[in-house]
Amino acid sequence: METDALIIGAGPAGLFQAFQLGLQGIASHLVDALPHVGGQCAQLYGHKPIYDIPGIPVCTGAELVQLLERQIAPMQVPRHLSQQVESLQQRDDGRWLAQTTAGTLFAARSVFMAAGVGAFVPKALKVPGVDGLLPEQLHYHPLQLDMASGHTVLVYGGDEEAVNAAIACASSCDGPQSSGGSGAAKTYLMHRRDAFQAEPQQLARLRQLRDSGAIEVVIGQITEVRHAAGRLGAVQWMDGEGREHLLSIDMLLVFLGISPRLGPISDWGLSIERKQLVVDPATQATSAAGIYAVGDIVTYPGKKKLILCAFHEATMAAFAAAEYLQGEKPLLQYTTTSAKLHGFLGVAHPGAQ
Structure with a gap:
């Protein structure tokens, strides 16, 4: 499958990454080892309250995942579940060739690691x-x-x-x-x-x-x-x-129970410290061109393992990837006023006739 972006990990960070990429006009695919989206949030906190999501005084992990799914619905992001990316290699044309344990093969112009503390695999x-x-x-x-x-x-x-x-x-x-x-x-x-x-x-x-x-x-x-x-x-x-x-x-x-495994990520030649990917916090870029990482799997000075920090990181990564893929810095647009973003979201622009 040819795609602009492959997101490895379908937890809150991965879901919001798909949303931010969609706002940049970048099509993506989601891959996760679990049989459902939501990752650690759905698996470990599905019925437990979360109090630190901006604008949402309280919600369970399952409710947060449902809201994120509603948010990316206009992007129509394909999900590839119950499978784990087992190999990742760069082709001569710069694309990243990824193969999953289910035999699914991707040729991606960019890759986004949102795998938390690793792939959550049921015991x-x-x-x-x-x-x-x-x-x-x-x-x-x-x-x-x-x-x-x-x-x-x-x-x-x-x-x-x-x-x-x-x-x-x-x-x-x-x-x-x-x-x-x-x-x-x-x-x-x-x-x-x-x-x-x-x-x-x-x-x-x-x-x-x-x-x-x-x-x-x-x-x-x-x-x-x-x-x-x-x-x-x-x-x-x-x-x-x-x-x-x-x-x-x-x-x-x-x-x-489930257990997190860093798995084959450690064999992909990316810079790693204490089982976390080293990134530039300004772009969330890893040591390999075209590969970005967000959420609990990353480390940089001042990193905090919070969902809201992962949302910020996904935004930074999307802007950096847009520049990498399109060859120029994307314009900063606002969902309140941008007709282009309204088009991505499938909503009517206020100025439309």
Whole structure:
């Protein structure tokens, strides 16, 4: 894919980077290792309040991501999720050739690193049989749970995300299946001990659903996945006494946490200090021409790891990239008055007839 800009990382910094590039008339693509946009903000602070976003007294991480998505909607930025850029090389014509773990290939005139502290990769379930499952039967940290309706679901994990997922599945799956009428779907929640990390109201809701039978809590650990021709049939699990049991299910949702990895970025020849990319704060340019970096992944004198600082850095990087790509400094225009910017945003200019 040919593109003016490739943004690696779809957290708040990456999303706002796409917006600022769009205001400069620069088309971009977003790549992220997670199966959804929002990065660390959605994954770790999805339901927690944030108080230091200008003009927004309070919002959750998920709400901030939704607002940023609304903001870039006019730019129609393609997303390439559940994949990580594994190689980055400069071609003779100056473009950067990037290939992802999914085999997607980009030829980008500029690259923007917005990968936070690295790519957030879900921790994989490593037991016999798991590699043979079909993709629609095994999901890591899904945000949308509509696909669970009508299935016998096992939510595996004990943190807030797992609890919320089990509650959501029980709410959507409890009752007769909409097609086939073969009885009620079932939601299981499995954790190694009968203690869950979640907000008090969520724990109270979990107790209600346990008492009603909508959620069955299983205390143990998965030791094997059973399937036939890729079709999930059951998991084998071990209780605290070391006894093995079988649990029949047809969908597995895994919440074992996520971990940031700098990954292949360290092999791309960019100047790095303490696992952070060194940039010029005036342009956010890295040591390689045409590559910029913003957010928690960068370092420079006075750097602060705050979302609002990343927004400023994305603005500086967009102006610098516009000059790099277009060969001249872009004019400073204001979204309140610029007909050109109104065109990018898809809004009517006040002076238009």
